[in-house]
Each structure stands twice: as structure tokens, then as C-alpha cells.
Amino acid sequence: MSDLKQQALDYHEHPRPGKISVEASKPCATQAELSLAYTPGVAEPVRAIAENPENAYRYTNKGNLVAVITDGTAILGLGNLGPLAAKPVMEGKGVLFKRFANIDVFDIEVQAPSVEQFIETVANIAPTFGGINLEDIAAPHCFAIEKALTERLDIPVFHDDQHGTAVIICAGLINAVHLQGKELDKVKIVCLGAGAAGIASMNLLIEMGARRENITLVDSKGVIHKGRSDLNEFKQQFAKETDQRTLLQAMTGADVFVGVSGPNLVSQDMVKAMAERPVVFALANPDPEILPKDAHAARDDLIMATGRSDFPNQVNNVLGFPFIFRGALDARARRITRPMLVAAARALAELAREPVPHEVLKAYNVDKLEFGKEYILPKPFDPRLIQRVPQAVAAAATK
Incomplete structure (x- = not known):
């Protein structure tokens, strides 16, 4: 073992x-406290909640x-x-x-x-x-x-594997695309993986300015195109008229690759075929679609992210779901809406562009972190997250 x-x-x-x-x-060490915690005292909040269900938020x-x-x-x-x-x-x-x-x-x-x-x-x-x-x-x-x-x-109902992943991917891509001198509404995007994370991420990217016609979705059977008869309703939304059938064909000339699929599915030749200054998010865990050392050996002009903490630019859901829920709960939101998710992604992206506090450097045992190719997302132990992201989510909820 x-x-x-x-x-x-x-x-x-x-x-x-x-x-x-x-x-x-609450304390429960005396007879008086016991009578408040349970019978007879507990009857009072019961009556208050029965009279007005909103009182559950006051008394429970x-x-x-x-x-x-x-x-x-x-x-x-x-x-x-x-x-x-x-x-x-x-x-x-x-x-x-x-x-x-x-x-x-x-x-x-x-x-x-x-x-x-x-x-x-x-x-x-x-x-x-x-x-x-x-x-x-x-x-x-x-x-x-x-x-x-x-x-x-x-x-609020939230599926973290869909929307939590989507928020962090979008936050990282906003910054990576910016650093590569490109614009989200113009980049060609390939997403390998057409399950919950892939489809939700592409939908949120579209909400943030990416163009659907510039997105190619690829599943285990190849490019998702209009000629296929095996697509569920969620994949059909991304089916396009194209002669592309393979992942290599899709990645040729692409600016962005997002992998939410499985290990070792991307070759160095595929990375070499991408456009100048590409962005590669290989997020399969624990083994990415391509290892950073192999991707960097293929290209010296790329920005790379994975789902792992032992490589730079970890796309980690813990940057999202605690703070998104904190904002939703604080605002007493009935839903987690797409504008709330966009607000969370933008707040994360903006925070990564700011100077990093000393306590973060100490927590990660590094001398320096600054916005750039190896730092496109905040670190999970950044104490500013709990103020910035919930506040942005709550503000979007109140609208």
C-alpha cells in the first residue's frame, strides 16, 4: 500500500x-437552558414559523x-x-x-x-x-x-459539477485569453468532453461573450456535428455544420482547448496544430489530457492550466461553490441565476489581477505570485475571496 x-x-x-x-x-448545561432548547420553550419558535414560514430563517x-x-x-x-x-x-x-x-x-x-x-x-x-x-x-x-x-x-439548487466548474473555467479563460492578447468573442474554442462540466462551461462562456459558432464540442465519438443521430438534446445545441470529425482536425487553428474528459487524450501534435499563443486547459483529474511538461515541450507560447494542485493554474472548484452559496444565502436568493455565475467568474478573474497578500505567499511557501501565465486564478486560501465573490453574487441576485 x-x-x-x-x-x-x-x-x-x-x-x-x-x-x-x-x-x-446554543448552551444546554442547565435545566433552564434545556427548557429553552426543547420543551416547553421550543414551542414558541414552532408557533412563529407556523404563522410565518419566513421565521424559519430567524429561529433555525x-x-x-x-x-x-x-x-x-x-x-x-x-x-x-x-x-x-x-x-x-x-x-x-x-x-x-x-x-x-x-x-x-x-x-x-x-x-x-x-x-x-x-x-x-x-x-x-x-x-x-x-x-x-x-x-x-x-x-x-x-x-x-x-x-x-x-x-x-x-x-437555490446548484450542480457543482456543472456550474461550479464552469465558473472557475470561465474565470481562468478570461484572464488567459487576455494575457494572450486575444478577445473572448473572437477566439476559436474546442471543448473535449460533452458531459455536465463541458456543456455548462460552454454555455457560461457564451453568456460572457464567446460566440457559439466559434465553439466545437467533441465527445468520445468525435466532433459533435449536425450529421450525427446519436446526440441528446444538450449536445444538439452545439452541433454544427462542419467537415471536422477528429479532435486533431478540431484543434487545428484553435485558440483555446478545454478538456473535461480523460487522461492522455491530447497529443503534442494536436497542441502544435493550434493557433499562435494558445490556451490549454487540460482538466481531467488526476491525469490530465496532456501533461504540462509535454504541452510546454510542444509550444513555448501557451498558457496551461490543469485540475491539479502540483502544477500552476489549478482550476479548483473550491474557488467557486462555497462563495457562490455564501452570496446566494446572504441575499436569500430563490435561484442561482446565470448572471450570478457570471458575477462570480468576473470577481475571481479580477481578484487574480491584483497584488497578492503576504499571507497567501506564506500559505503556499512562495516568494512571489503575480498576474501572468502561471497565475491566472486566485489561490483557495486567499482571504479576500470571502468578501469579493459572495458580495458580487449577492449583488447580482438582488437585481
């Missing part, structure tokens, strides 16, 4: 199993409680291993919500035989929460689930 594997298992097992727990937020933790919910059909890069196997990931998500945005989480793993039953389960437990974070649900079911729940519920 490798050292890292044993360390991970020990971390999750000791000194007590798991990563999250529930702690009381609803307004700062998010459900992290999965069916375990797409766990990280491990696939469909079922809801119970997903629990360590959902607990981990809870740790990140608490650490970065002081949001409380219940992790919920649902054994649902059908999409409809999963939707009903989440809808039925929704009164408990101020928001719903859907996690590790396979495409295309994740699209239908999020749409149905968003329409039915009066609290």
Missing part, C-alpha cells in the same frame, strides 16, 4: 471515523444549511460506485463549505432507482435547507434533475 493511500485511509479513520460532525450552537439554522446530495453515479473520476461509496466525497464537500464560507452541511446519499424518485426525495426533504448542492450525478440525468428541482423549489 502506498504511503499516500495509507495516509488517506488513516486521515479518514482516526481519531474518529469521517470528516464532519454536528455541534450544538435553515438559512446557513446546505444539503450536499448525490446518487453516486459519477464519483470524481471513479464512475458509478453507488451512493454509499460517495459519502467520503460528500463529507469532504461539507468540510470545504465550512472552512471557506462558514456554511453548515448535511451530506445526503440517496439510493434512488430512477431520476424521478431522486427528484422526489430531494424535493421532499428540501424544507430543511437553505440551499441544495447536487454532486457527482452522471450526465445527462444531472441536467434533468437540476432543472426539475430548480422549478419546484424556492431555494
Whole structure:
């Protein structure tokens, strides 16, 4: 067993199993406190909430409680291993919500035989929460689930694998394209991976100024074009009239490559075929579509990002979901809208252009970080994130 594997298992097992727990937020050490915490005192907030449901936000933790919910059909890069196997990931998500945005989480793993039953389960437990974070649900079911729940519920519903990933990708691309001296509405973009992350990212890029006709989506069968008869409704939105069929053909002359697919699918020849000053986001985890050393060996004029923390420019969802939810909860938003996501992406992009505080340099044990080819996104431990991103999201929500 490798050292890292044993360390991970020990971390999750000791000194007590798991990563999250529930702690009381009010004292309960005396008979008087007990009578307030439970009967008879608890009857008063019960009556107040029955009279006006909005009082739940005054007298319970609803307004700062998010459900992290999965069916375990797409766990990280491990696939469909079922809801119970997903629990360590959902607990981990809870740790990140608490650490970065002081949001409380219940992790919920649902054994649902059908999409409809999963939707009903989440809808039925929704009164408990101020928001719903859907996690590790396979495409295309994740699209239908999020749409149905968003329409039915009066609290924010967010699928992080779609929209959280999209926000960070867009924030990084705004800055990378800028540094390469190009404009978002003119660049040719290739996206390898047509699942939740790929489609959501391309849609958000379009919202931010990219042109649909400049985007080529590629899945495991090749370029998504109008001649194909195997496309679901979400892929059909990106089908185009083109003679391109292979990834190499699509990447020839492209300015931007976004990979949300699998390991080692991009060759050096593909990178060489791209336009001058290209941007390569190889985000498959843990093994990217192409390793940075190989991409840089092919081109000396590119900007490279991956999903890994041991390379520069990590595209990390923790830059997004805690702060997006913090802003949505603070604004008491009923939805997380596309303008809120755009606001989050722009806030992240702008923050990366500012001088980096000393405490961030210390946290990452580096002498210098400044906006440039190896620093296009803020670092997760940047203390400015909790002010900037939630504020931008909340402002967009109030509009």
C-alpha cells in the first residue's frame, strides 16, 4: 500500500471515523437552558414559523444549511460506485463549505432507482435547507434533475459539477485569453468532453461573450456535428455544420482547448496544430489530457492550466461553490441565476489581477505570485475571496 493511500485511509479513520460532525450552537448545561432548547420553550419558535414560514430563517439554522446530495453515479473520476461509496466525497464537500464560507452541511446519499424518485426525495426533504448542492450525478440525468428541482423549489439548487466548474473555467479563460492578447468573442474554442462540466462551461462562456459558432464540442465519438443521430438534446445545441470529425482536425487553428474528459487524450501534435499563443486547459483529474511538461515541450507560447494542485493554474472548484452559496444565502436568493455565475467568474478573474497578500505567499511557501501565465486564478486560501465573490453574487441576485 502506498504511503499516500495509507495516509488517506488513516486521515479518514482516526481519531474518529469521517470528516464532519454536528455541534450544538446554543448552551444546554442547565435545566433552564434545556427548557429553552426543547420543551416547553421550543414551542414558541414552532408557533412563529407556523404563522410565518419566513421565521424559519430567524429561529433555525435553515438559512446557513446546505444539503450536499448525490446518487453516486459519477464519483470524481471513479464512475458509478453507488451512493454509499460517495459519502467520503460528500463529507469532504461539507468540510470545504465550512472552512471557506462558514456554511453548515448535511451530506445526503440517496439510493434512488430512477431520476424521478431522486427528484422526489430531494424535493421532499428540501424544507430543511437553505440551499441544495447536487454532486457527482452522471450526465445527462444531472441536467434533468437540476432543472426539475430548480422549478419546484424556492431555494437555490446548484450542480457543482456543472456550474461550479464552469465558473472557475470561465474565470481562468478570461484572464488567459487576455494575457494572450486575444478577445473572448473572437477566439476559436474546442471543448473535449460533452458531459455536465463541458456543456455548462460552454454555455457560461457564451453568456460572457464567446460566440457559439466559434465553439466545437467533441465527445468520445468525435466532433459533435449536425450529421450525427446519436446526440441528446444538450449536445444538439452545439452541433454544427462542419467537415471536422477528429479532435486533431478540431484543434487545428484553435485558440483555446478545454478538456473535461480523460487522461492522455491530447497529443503534442494536436497542441502544435493550434493557433499562435494558445490556451490549454487540460482538466481531467488526476491525469490530465496532456501533461504540462509535454504541452510546454510542444509550444513555448501557451498558457496551461490543469485540475491539479502540483502544477500552476489549478482550476479548483473550491474557488467557486462555497462563495457562490455564501452570496446566494446572504441575499436569500430563490435561484442561482446565470448572471450570478457570471458575477462570480468576473470577481475571481479580477481578484487574480491584483497584488497578492503576504499571507497567501506564506500559505503556499512562495516568494512571489503575480498576474501572468502561471497565475491566472486566485489561490483557495486567499482571504479576500470571502468578501469579493459572495458580495458580487449577492449583488447580482438582488437585481
